[in-house]
Amino acid sequence: EYRVTESNGTSSRGKNTVLDHFADSDYEYLSLIDADDYLLPQASDILYKIIEKYEFDVLGLLNGLAFNKSETISTKYFLSDEWNQRTRIKLQSTKDIRKLIVWYEKSKRILDWNRFILISKKVLPFFRFSENVRVSDLQLCLRLKHHVNNDECKYLILESTNVYMYDIEDIGDFGKFLQDDPGTSISTFWKELEGLDMSGTIPVIREDDL
Secondary structure (H helix, E strand, O other), X not given: OOOOOOOOOOHXXXXXXXXXXXXXXXXXXXXXXXXXXXXXXXXXXXXXXXXXXXXXXXXXXXXXXXXXXXXXXXXXHOOOHHHHHHHHHHOOOOOOHHHXXXXXXXXXXXXXXXXXXXXXHHHOOOOOOOOOOOOHHHHHHHHHHHHHHOOOOOEEEEEOOOOEEEEOOOOHHHHHHHHOOHHHHHHHHHHOOOOOOOOOXXXXXXXXXX
């Protein structure tokens, strides 16, 4: 079975239409996988164990793996000095790489970016990707802390390198973010989060704990 999603040139519209299809389905959980990424062989077993052991509405993934041509690297590598240099080479026309780093470091002080690997229907009323900003998944990670603090959902983060593989050969939303208008995008990113309570921490579980 397959469904056709809508697109307006942003990844957010496609993801939001997938959420709409999920709302109309009989499934309990949804796993969002980008078209150029894939789940690793052990993913199903790991996620099943988490569902059996923990109570949650959103499961994020921290420190996955990324594939770039012939090498596989940890996502911890992102924003390292070597990654910054590679990004400059890929995006020679931009002078705004520093804006990306400062913006990401500010976000990281609130919550590490994590990939949404499982969500339940309970969060659908407020689980939407902003179509006004690039890298809307990072923004949604931060926004969900507000709903956690209001006791509207339970948010867990899994640290594992055996669940998800990213394909980073393409410049992706980070690159498009830089090529478009970083200043405006960053301003909109934070403006949409104004007034939200993003304090506190999100519990992290490790694969060894399962």
